[in-house]
Amino acid sequence: MSDSAAGEDAPLIEVRDLERIYHQGEVEVRALRGINLKVERGEFTALAGPSGSGKTTLLNMIGCLDDPSSGEVRIEGERVSGMSRTQAAEYRLGHIGFVFQAYNLIPVLTAWENAEFVLLMQGVSREERHAILDPLFERVGLAEYKDRKPHEMSGGQQQRVAVVRALGSRPRIVLADEPTANLDSATSASLLDLMLELNRERGVTFVFSTHDEMVIERARRVIRLDSGRVVADERDEGA
Amino acid sequence: MIVRLALRNLLRNRWRSVLTSGGVALAVAMMIWTVSFLDGWMGAMVRGSTALDSLQVQIERADYVEEPVIYRSFAMTPQGLERLQGEAGVEAVSARVRLFGLLGDEQRSQVAQILGVDPQLEAQATPVEEAVVQGRWLSEQDIVDGPGEVVLGDRLARQLKAEVGDELVVFLEAADGSLGNDVFEVVGVVRTGTTIIDRQAAYVHLERARYLGALEGQVHEVVIGAADLSQAPALAQRLSPVIEEIVNDQEMAVRPWQEVLPSIAEMVELTGSSNAVMYLIIYLVASLGIMNTQRMSALERRREFGVLMAIGVSPRRLFWIVVLETVVLGVMGALLGVLLGAGLSLYHASAGLDLSIFSPQTSFSYMGVSFDERIYTAVELRTIVEPAVVMVVVSLLCGLWPATQSARVAIAPAISGRS
Structure with missing residues (x-):
């Protein structure tokens, strides 16, 4: 079956026998040891586990930010692992949004420009950019903060801008690496609620890594990792 | 963005x-x-x-370039000079007779370059008139009877202890082998800053120099002033066929300043x-x-x-x-x-x-x-x-x-x- 033909029926994300080995000098570090998992459209999934369990490495593989040592990642049936750097960049631009632990907004751009940047690269017209981003800024409660630069905003506000940036590109998947790690509990809860609501409203699939139990409690599916292996895959059937 | x-x-x-x-x-x-x-x-x-001596283009007989001896001259008429003056890129033209002889009085003498020039053309082509520091530049017409006029380089004048109004005698071997001599009165002294002129030059009227050197109707060089220094080689190239027409009995050398002053x-x-x-x-x-x-x-x-x-x-x-x-x-x-x-x-x-x-x-x-x-x-x-x-x-x-x-x-x- 061809990749494109498989697209409609295939899981949104499919990870097969994924391994990632790093070499630190003469030491071999096996960050992922044969991961297999599938994520369906619209899921709100947490990758949980202690530090060094392989959560971030797995997210990087799914987001085409790093190549596996063996195995593969497919998104909508299309093999994304092993793409060239340019192909991967184009794929991410069209399909994947990212939210990073340290917000990682471009410091010289305003909140609006940070969110607008991806749409500009997608070639979206000015009117359409406003049509997409204005409601999102309203939705995350930052309509008044569009002209502020990252250093003029709190951590929570910056992370919400990062969510707007991730969703503004109209991706199939939003990958969030420890999105609440730098936030206090109240702000974390508020951000999680926002992501959950956006997941419900827009049907965007969220996959995020965390070791925060409060975050894990809100996820509808929790894939637990330990030492580079999936040790549990729990679904909240009632959600 | x-x-x-x-x-x-x-x-x-x-x-x-x-x-x-x-x-x-x-x-x-x-x-x-x-x-x-x-x-x-x-x-x-x-x-x-180049301003005083060679100017930007210098025209001589080819064999004169190899060895500048007095008899290697060529005929140049006022019409020939006018034709050269009319060529594009030519700003000024001056024809010279260049003689080497002994200049002095009964007390002292020096080897000098006697430069026979048309005072008006030379003053137009070079800044020699502005370089006069004593007396005056040569008058337009030479004095037919009596001593001729001479303008000396200031170092030459100092060596000869000559002042304006003094009379000097020139001895030289003329083109025909005879001994040429004449008496000149110092009418001016020039300080040009160009060593060779200040040390050796003695400007006299062209006709007087021709007579002295037995070079009737002849010159040793024609110098051309050009507006653009860098265009001198191109100008020299353009003037070559013209000079061949004017002087058709000699092999001529038309050289830009870059060839005249290679250093x-x-x-x-x-x-x-x-x-x-x-x-x-x-x-x-x-x-x-x-x-x-x-x-x-x-x-x-x-x-x-x-x-x-x-x-x-x-x-x-x-x-x-x-x-x-x-x-x-x-x-x-x-x-x-x-x-x-x-x-x-x-x-x-x-x-x-x-x-x-x-x-x-x-x-x-x-x-x-x-x-x-x-x-x-x-x-x-x-x-x-x-x-x-x-x-x-x-x-x-x-x-x-x-x-x-x-x-x-x-x-x-x-x-x-x-x-």
Whole structure:
């Protein structure tokens, strides 16, 4: 079956026998040891586990930010692992949004420009950019903060801008690496609620890594990792 | 957005950008001014060297160039001179008889070059009349009866202890082998700054010199003044067929000043080469500054570059973002350098650069040519545009390495701050 033909029926994300080995000098570090998992459209999934369990490495593989040592990642049936750097960049631009632990907004751009940047690269017209981003800024409660630069905003506000940036590109998947790690509990809860609501409203699939139990409690599916292996895959059937 | 991003990145570390652009500006300004100064100086040297003696194009018999003996002359009529004067690019024409003889009185004598000239044409073609420091220039018409007029170079006059009004006698071997002699009255003394003229020249009327040297209707050389020094070779080439028509019984040599004064031409060429070395050093220093700035800036922003690529910026686009930043730095510096360099050069082109601050003398001599204490820069569009354009190209090249490094950044480690 061809990749494109498989697209409609295939899981949104499919990870097969994924391994990632790093070499630190003469030491071999096996960050992922044969991961297999599938994520369906619209899921709100947490990758949980202690530090060094392989959560971030797995997210990087799914987001085409790093190549596996063996195995593969497919998104909508299309093999994304092993793409060239340019192909991967184009794929991410069209399909994947990212939210990073340290917000990682471009410091010289305003909140609006940070969110607008991806749409500009997608070639979206000015009117359409406003049509997409204005409601999102309203939705995350930052309509008044569009002209502020990252250093003029709190951590929570910056992370919400990062969510707007991730969703503004109209991706199939939003990958969030420890999105609440730098936030206090109240702000974390508020951000999680926002992501959950956006997941419900827009049907965007969220996959995020965390070791925060409060975050894990809100996820509808929790894939637990330990030492580079999936040790549990729990679904909240009632959600 | 890419341009906005590049500009804002440059403003992020204002001092670093200002210092780098300032360095570029200084380099460009320095090159513009130095080249303008050297061009001005070289121009002054060439004009000084050619103004009085050879001028820009010199016409002689070919065998006279090989060995300048008195009988290797050629016939030149006023009509022939008029024809040469009418050629494009010719500003002035003067025909000369050049004789070597003993000049002096009963007390002392010196070997001198007797230059037989048409006073009016010589004064139009050369600044000799302005160089008169005692007495006057030759009168338009020679005195037929009695002593002829002579204008001496000031050193020759000093050696002969001759003053205006004194009579001197000339002895020489004429073209026909006879002994030529005549009496002249000193009517003026010139100080030209050109050693060979000041030490040896004795200007007399052309007809008188012809008579003295038994060279009726003949001259040894015709000198041509040209507007553009650099165009002298082309002018010489154009005049060659014309002179062949005028003087059809002799093999003639039409030489630009570059051939007449090869040492000066070599000096000008050498200055061009040393300019190239100077360019190279300045560009090298400036480019190291730019490259260092951009490399530092790129290293500091590895995480940011990782994020940009994660959200979909292709390596190629990231490469051009960094290159664009470097080019903007170079362009800003080059523009500032043009303003500074051109401004200073234009100022010195009109006001001149007073070298008397380095020396108490009012003039100085170099390679037998005297210079005024003021040197005027020669400003051309090329002198201004070239350094600026090359610096922009150099800055673009300087951006290639940091840009390539940035585009190759490993995304995941960069985002996590591990690289």
